[in-house]
Amino acid sequence: MSLSRQDVAKVASLARLALSADDLDRMTGELQKIVGLVSQLAEVDTSSVAPLAHPLDAENVFRADEPQPSLTTAEALQSAPRHDGECFLVPAVLGESGAA
Amino acid sequence: MTTPTATAAPYTTIIGLEVHVQLQTRTKLFCGCSTRFGGPPNTQVCPTCLGLPGSLPVMNRHAFDLAVRAALALDCTIAPFTKWDRKNYFYPDLPKGYQISQYDLPFSSNGQLEVVDPKGAFARNVGIIRVHLEEDAGKSMHDEAAGTADTRIDLNRAGTPLCEIVTQPDLRSPQEARAWLNELKLLLVYLGVSDCNMQEGSLRVDANVNLHIPLAGEGGAEGRVAKTPIVEIKNMNSFRSVERALAYEAARQWEEWQATKAELGTTPKQTRGWDDPAGVTRAQRHKEESSDYRYFPDPDLVPVTVTAAEVAAARAAMGDPPTVLRKALEAKWKISAYDADVLVNQGRDLVAWFEELATLVGEGKVASNWMQQDVLRTLNERGGTIGEFPVTPAAVADIIGRVQKGDFDTSRGREIFAAVLASGRPVADVVAGMGIAAVSDDDLVALCRELLAANPKVVADVRGGKEQAAAGLIGQAKKKNPNVNPAKVRQICLDLIKGM
Numbered sequence: 001m002s003l004s005r006q007d008v009a010k011v012a013s014l015a016r017l018a019l020s021a022d023d024l025d026r027m028t029g030e031l032q033k034i035v036g037l038v039s040q041l042a043e044v045d046t047s048s049v050a051p052l053a054h055p056l057d058a059e060n061v062f063r064a065d066e067p068q069p070s071l072t073t074a075e076a077l078q079s080a081p082r083h084d085g086e087c088f089l090v091p092a093v094l095g096e097s098g099a100a
Numbered sequence: 101m102t103t104p105t106a107t108a109a110p111y112t113t114i115i116g117l118e119v120h121v122q123l124q125t126r127t128k129l130f131c132g133c134s135t136r137f138g139g140p141p142n143t144q145v146c147p148t149c150l151g152l153p154g155s156l157p158v159m160n161r162h163a164f165d166l167a168v169r170a171a172l173a174l175d176c177t178i179a180p181f182t183k184w185d186r187k188n189y190f191y192p193d194l195p196k197g198y199q200i201s202q203y204d205l206p207f208s209s210n211g212q213l214e215v216v217d218p219k220g221a222f223a224r225n226v227g228i229i230r231v232h233l234e235e236d237a238g239k240s241m242h243d244e245a246a247g248t249a250d251t252r253i254d255l256n257r258a259g260t261p262l263c264e265i266v267t268q269p270d271l272r273s274p275q276e277a278r279a280w281l282n283e284l285k286l287l288l289v290y291l292g293v294s295d296c297n298m299q300e301g302s303l304r305v306d307a308n309v310n311l312h313i314p315l316a317g318e319g320g321a322e323g324r325v326a327k328t329p330i331v332e333i334k335n336m337n338s339f340r341s342v343e344r345a346l347a348y349e350a351a352r353q354w355e356e357w358q359a360t361k362a363e364l365g366t367t368p369k370q371t372r373g374w375d376d377p378a379g380v381t382r383a384q385r386h387k388e389e390s391s392d393y394r395y396f397p398d399p400d401l402v403p404v405t406v407t408a409a410e411v412a413a414a415r416a417a418m419g420d421p422p423t424v425l426r427k428a429l430e431a432k433w434k435i436s437a438y439d440a441d442v443l444v445n446q447g448r449d450l451v452a453w454f455e456e457l458a459t460l461v462g463e464g465k466v467a468s469n470w471m472q473q474d475v476l477r478t479l480n481e482r483g484g485t486i487g488e489f490p491v492t493p494a495a496v497a498d499i500i501g502r503v504q505k506g507d508f509d510t511s512r513g514r515e516i517f518a519a520v521l522a523s524g525r526p527v528a529d530v531v532a533g534m535g536i537a538a539v540s541d542d543d544l545v546a547l548c549r550e551l552l553a554a555n556p557k558v559v560a561d562v563r564g565g566k567e568q569a570a571a572g573l574i575g576q577a578k579k580k581n582p583n584v585n586p587a588k589v590r591q592i593c594l595d596l597i598k599g600m
Contacts, residue, residue, distance in 0.1 A: 014188075014392055014394065016190055053181075053183040053205070053397055053403045054183065054397065054399070054401075054402050054403055055399070056402055058402045059402050059403045059404060059405050060402070060404055060405060061158060061159065061401075061402050062158070062159050062160070062161035062164065063132070063158045063159070063160060063161065064161060064162075065125050065126050065127050065160050065161065065162035065163070066126070066127065066132060067126055067127050067132050067133070067134050068127070068131070068132025068133070068146070069132075070133045070134070070143065070144050070145055070146050071145055071146055071147070071150075072143075073140070073141070073142045073143055076142045076145045076150060076255075077142065082250070084250075084252065086140065086141045086142065086252070086254075087141050087142060087241070087252035087253055087254055088142070088192070088252070088253040088255070089250040089251070089252060089253075090192040090250065090251050090253060091249070091250070091251070092242060092249050092250060092251050093191075093192055093240055093242065093251040
């Protein structure tokens with residue numbers, strides 16, 4: 001599998017990384033090597049192996065629907081770069097919600 | 101822009117819905133913070149729902165059970181094995197930088213929910229592609245009037261459990277879409293899955309819509325069907341908005357098709373936002389491809405397995421859905437499908453009220469009439485729920501019983517109902533207070549004889565075959581004694597004239 005400079009640019013933009021042209025060239029080369037390394041796994045015959053959803057041999061871990069104490073607003077906001085005492089403040093986000 | 105009517109439209113409107121409902125849990129999906137609506141900002145948050153380093157999610161058992169109940173009510177197959185995945189995107193109201201959702205192994209799929217118009221305009225069985233369980237994001241607030249350049253983030257809602265319900269594109273008109281959503285809401289409220297309150301965001305709808313346009317072939321033969329690009333509509337905050345937005349969008353796509361002839365697959369899927377005051381949809385961003393979300397299994401959560409016995413137990417505990425209840429009421433109380441629909445659509449508490457009344461009266465039809473004409477009408481005027489209604493089924497049954505005994509007629513019964521409602525006093529007191537006393541049959545006969553003697557012309561008319569002439573006597577009878585039953589007066593007078 002080969003990775004193009006364009007692929008790397010797209011992944012960088014999805015990850016909100018601003019890469020310079022030089023970075024992009026270097027990253028494309030480095031990532032290509034990593035992908036090549038991982039691609040070796042494709043050589044293993046896995047036709048008789050069930051897909052693994054989780055490395056732990058555990059399932060059905062639940063908790064009861066019982067309220068636990070929340071943080072105070074001051075505690076919740078204390079490490080925020082900016083806040084107004086009630087809400088986290090971020091640079092203006094206009095238009096559509098990001099909620100999926 | 102004109103909206104062609106359904107029958108005249110030269111195209112078929114194809115609609116699929118994506119509905120998010122907030123599950124009625126006390127706490128969030130992965131932590132013990134309260135899900136209560138309307139609390140002060142950032143008072144229902146903890147390290148887990150804030151996405152702080154080192155915190156770990158643990159699944160809420162009740163949320164999973166409610167989600168399974170919703171899926172079963174929608175006739176879905178419950179997967180024996182399910183897992184959760186991270187859907188990665190950056191947005192300030194999503195503190196972890198990913199939403200915990202379900203990608204390739206949702207806990208349920210392949211269901212259906214039918215909507216039948218009680219007036220017979222349509223009946224549509226809508227396929228459900230999947231129902232999955234995921235967490236909600238927080239809330240972004242931007243106050244442009246305040247003149248600040250900041251967006252404020254409240255994370256109280258972050259991590260609230262949501263069921264996402266995705267339908268097949270089986271709906272064929274905006275009206276059907278609205279009716280189907282009403283049915284879905286009724287179902288989920290009945291089963292205690294969600295309160296479906298749209299004002300509080302407990303139910304949110306996105307709609308996918310495009311047009312299928314039959315093209316005439318050579319020589320007028322059947323041609324192929326052109327499909328317009330699919331548009332996803334967002335920001336609809338009532339079922340009425342959904343209906344309006346879909347109608348607008350279908351008409352807009354028809355105009356665009358005539359101008360551009362652009363077909364499905366030639367452009368990326370478009371998202372448009374509904375602007376309710378303006379009554380238009382507006383283009384938003386182009387929708388991400390699913391690969392852009394870089395889904396992968398969430399290593400912080402272990403899979404969940406469900407046995408057939410657990411599914412059977414959940415099904416047994418579910419209670420009757422509205423479709424079953426409508427049929428049951430029709431059969432048990434001999435009421436029409438329309439009447440059963442009206443009663444069931446008011447919710448489970450009102451149905452219980454009706455059944456108590458019908459049991460006391462011993463008959464469904466008359467109880468249903470009183471429910472719809474008196475109880476429901478008054479309830480709509482007053483507002484509030486049937487649980488808060490000041491008149492009891494026993495009191496209404498008492499009034500109906502007196503009408504059936506012939507103490508007074510239905511319109512007098514209505515006045516008594518209104519007086520009981522207004523005064524809060526027992527029916528017997530109100531009846532006595534209004535000076536209503538049953539008139540004995542002997543007194544009635546005497547009164548009628550008196551009337552006939554005073555009205556020889558009426559007697560002659562009735563004998564001449566004009567029975568309706570007797571109606572003139574009823575007004576006179578009521579003047580002499582307001583408590584007489586008009587139907588009885590009429591019958592006695594006719595009998596007396598026949599016996600003359």
